[in-house]
Amino acid sequence: MAGYVKRSRQTNGHTASKGGTEESPFFKWLLITVALLFSILFLLLPLVNVFAQALSKGWQAYWTALSEPDAWAAIKLTLLVAAITVPLNVVFGLAAAWAIAKFDFRGKSLLNTLIDLPFSVSPVVAGLMYVLLFGLQGYFGRWLADHEIKIIFAVPGIVIATIFITFPFVARELIPVMQATRSEQEQAALTLGATGWQTFWRVTLPSVKWGLLYGIILCNARAMGEFGAVSVVSGHITGQTDTMPLRIEKLYQEYNAAAAFAIASLLALLALLTLGIKTFLEWKQERDYERAQRAAESYEDSTAPTSREPEITAVRSQP
């Protein structure tokens, strides 16, 4: 829910003529002006401002702010957290998508809802849940302290909280894609003597790779940028448990705006990169879909009309 937004494929099936269904030019341009003003105010200005403020004291100050040891430690921690979180959620996403898309069982819709649940939990509440489990006062706190395992106010807590926040991204992306690629190819591979793993690596994975990549970049962007949940479990130890977003907050509270914006500019670049890859994948998906549709049309012409239209790509339009 409060998760990700996805641009769905455009399916302009019909190209209707526009006679009688156009607004007057005045009204049309009024709407465009309103939309543009709204986008400039809420999209463009915040974006440009990040870079303008980051460089407000010149390139020299910018590099100094980024190469400072505490900033560098925050960058490394953020990369580490993403490097652990994303692969774990990829494994989960692949397992969940395989089970949900390829098999029928009771309680499937409940399982789907549960997978989406982290989207609707406030990040702060998510962080609190792990404090209640692993903190000193928590249910496992005493046991962990006896065994000298530190989770809360340490890196493992940050990783676990980030896993929760990014939990649904890969699974949510893969399930519709795997559901749409029909199982005939896997069955053919199995019949021809491939093992289950061979089938998975050589048949299933290649057919869902773009959807998987889509899920990974969204998961990664959120993992690197998560603030609320991480803030609750991190303990804010400078140089040790400060991720990039937490470092930004600390600098902001110390009235060091330029340095805060310098780190923020890196995260803004990450967001732009994510958007770029996302746009590319959607364009590719659309093209593949059109190709598949054309192929299906010619296939349907030559065979019995019972064959279903292939829906090879995700068509979810909303989180």
Place this chain on the structure above:
Amino acid sequence: MAAQRFRVLPGFGLTMGFTLFYLSAIVIIPIAALFLKSFQLSWADFWRVVTTDRAMAAYKLTFGASLIAALINAIFGTILAWVLVRYTFPGKKFIDALVDFPFALPTAVAGLTLSNLFAGNGWLGQFLVPLGIKGAFTPLGVIIALTFVGMPFAVRTLQPVLENLDRGVEEVAATLGAGRLRTFVKIIAPTLLPTIITGFALSFARAVGEYGSIVFISGNKPFQTEIAPYLIVFRLEEYDYLGATAIAAVLLVISFVILAVINYLESWAGRYQR
């Protein structure tokens, strides 16, 4: 058709087992722990903790600001989606790609840049503050930040529905003599309304849980600009675990209710599309 077809494939036990294990460890057990902890309070104590004046002020701001932000998004998001689908104008592709920007941008960065924009010496603040419009460290700032984070949900929910809208119906209305306004009110609006409401609900849900951007822009003053998630953090910092848990339980229950409403809305909107 699915039942026999899928039986051939292996790996159900392995993938299902791992899915359930991971889901339990990361999601179900922690949520259960939170509710379990809140049961340590007697009902009377629980009620007292979650209805203090300070907590009530925080709920009011959280839900009031989320509601206003979701309304702004429903109105301007609809206009933006309409313009992006129906018209061509310079920069359209760029704006279309940029709609996802609030979603891709970490919330801390969003809060930082928005509070800077609207502060007295910021790009927008230098014009707005003399006019009495203070966008930083006020409830207005909370609304601005929540509008920012919720906007992609309103636009992206409506866009595909608009793209698939049958223009033939509009042509029929036009041929039968309906003016453009009448066609919009009688034909287009009723078709889009369920989806607009779904987008509204999604952006509302996103706003209710939001924390990162608000911390930067609101100033977090108790009774004035303090949102409910911030109050949880505040209670935690004074080691009042039960107080924090009780408020968190309230927020969690409310977000489950919103989730159920959204699921219902989506099936309702889906029915209208067919």
